[in-house]
Amino acid sequence: MEDPAVYCMQAVNCYQTNPERAVALFERAAELGSPEGYFGLAEMKINGMGTPKDVEGAVELYKKSAEGGNTPAMFRLGGIYTGSYGYPEDKEQCRIWFEKAAEGGVDLAYPEIAAIYLYGYGTEPDSSKALHYYKLSADTGNAQSMFMVGYIKSELVATDESRKDSVKWFVKSAEGGIPEAQFRVARLTEDGKIPGGFDEAKKWYEKAADQGFDPAKFNLATMYYEGRGTKQNLEKAFVLYDEVASSGDGDALFMTARMLYSGLGIAQDTEEAMERFGRSAAAGNKLAEEFLTDIRRKQNAQFVKIDGL
Numbered sequence: 001m002e003d004p005a006v007y008c009m010q011a012v013n014c015y016q017t018n019p020e021r022a023v024a025l026f027e028r029a030a031e032l033g034s035p036e037g038y039f040g041l042a043e044m045k046i047n048g049m050g051t052p053k054d055v056e057g058a059v060e061l062y063k064k065s066a067e068g069g070n071t072p073a074m075f076r077l078g079g080i081y082t083g084s085y086g087y088p089e090d091k092e093q094c095r096i097w098f099e100k101a102a103e104g105g106v107d108l109a110y111p112e113i114a115a116i117y118l119y120g121y122g123t124e125p126d127s128s129k130a131l132h133y134y135k136l137s138a139d140t141g142n143a144q145s146m147f148m149v150g151y152i153k154s155e156l157v158a159t160d161e162s163r164k165d166s167v168k169w170f171v172k173s174a175e176g177g178i179p180e181a182q183f184r185v186a187r188l189t190e191d192g193k194i195p196g197g198f199d200e201a202k203k204w205y206e207k208a209a210d211q212g213f214d215p216a217k218f219n220l221a222t223m224y225y226e227g228r229g230t231k232q233n234l235e236k237a238f239v240l241y242d243e244v245a246s247s248g249d250g251d252a253l254f255m256t257a258r259m260l261y262s263g264l265g266i267a268q269d270t271e272e273a274m275e276r277f278g279r280s281a282a283a284g285n286k287l288a289e290e291f292l293t294d295i296r297r298k299q300n301a302q303f304v305k306i307d308g309l
Contacts, residue, residue: 004034011040019050030061035068042073046085055085066097071104078112091122102133110137111145118152127156138169143176150181167194174204179213186216198229214244218252225255234265245276250283257288 007029015022023044029037042061045054059080065073078098083089095116101109114133117126131152137145150169153162167188173181186204188194202223208216221240224233238259244252257276260269274295280288 002028002032004029004032004037007032008034008036008040015040015044015049019044021050023050030064033068035065035070035073038062038065038068039070039073039076042076055080055087059087066100069104071101071106074098074101074104075106075109075112078109095122102136107137107140107142110134110140111142111148114145114148118148127152131157138172141176143173143178143181146170146173146176147178147181147184150184174207177211179208179211179216182208182211183213183216183219186219198223202229209240214247214249214252217241218244218249221252221255234259236265238265248279248283250280250285250288253277253280253283254285254288 007025011022011025011029014025023041026037026040026044030041031037038061042058042065044050045052045061046058047053059077062073062077062080066077074097078094078096078101080087081090081094081097095113098109098113098116102113110133114130114137115121116123117133118130119125131149134145134148134152138149146169150166150173153169154166170181170184170188171194174185182204185194186201186208189196189201189204190198194200202220205216205220205223209220217240221237221244223229224237224240226232238256241252241255241259245256253276256266257273257280259265260276261273262268277288277292281292
């Protein structure tokens with residue numbers, strides 16, 4: 001008696017070295033009704049391995065596999081219906097299949113269906129369902145999902161109890177290396193909601209800044225600028241502000257302009273400073289707008305004085 005599991009195992013062992021043989025083996029397993037056979041054949045077709053690429057044919061095979069209980073096929077269908085592989089986007093089908101995969105215990109499906117409910121992709125936003133699935137994902141060790149649990153508890157549920165509980169999730173996520181969480185923990189530490197004071201806050205800002213997270217760079221620069229939690233270091237402050245300013249951030253442009261204008265931590269350059277004040281104001285920074293207005297007022301007053309001579 002033929003065993004489709006044997007065919008699938010043989011196909012997996014040779015799909016890279018002999019994709020044509022793998023296709024034949026998966027086909028035979030599929031002919032015997034194996035969900036894994038359908039899935040393997042779909043994988044070969046969607047990637048064009050050992051057979052011409054056929055996305056539509058792959059989708060039909062994934063469906064047969066999923067209907068037979070294959071959870072990886074359910075997950076694959078959820079991804080395909082986002083519009084990947086050039087397949088038409090279908091938000092409802094995307095939600096349905098990701099949710100089936102999640103209910104089947106596919107770890108990777110948890111954050112996908114959580115995001116669908118959080119942002120209302122093809123359905124009404126539902127922060128409770130989003131929290132449920134992010135929590136399942138967080139319980140598998142997903143540090144990004146830990147951050148999202150903290151975010152929902154802090155910003156969307158937003159009761160005193162949930163805000164208090166959010167702190168532990170932000171800390172777990174920060175320890176898992178997520179820069180957004182490290183930034184949150186730094187701010188909570190600065191605010192006294194987590195023990196450690198400015199020294200501990202600075203460490204978390206540094207961790208997030210080292211990963212290129214601009215808000216952390218900005219706050220760390222401010223600590224150096226003000227000498228808060230560390231010895232004042234205007235040179236380091238300027239370097240950090242300047243890194244953030246390079247992305248067009250209006251607040252960072254204002255701080256670098258201010259330092260250039262006064263020669264703080266960098267050689268004085270009023271021409272460059274004025275250019276940055278202008279860009280900062282254009283980005284919506286009110287202090288830059290006020291500074292430029294004041295400069296123009298003083299210049300106009302000087303012109304009036306000269307005309308009166």
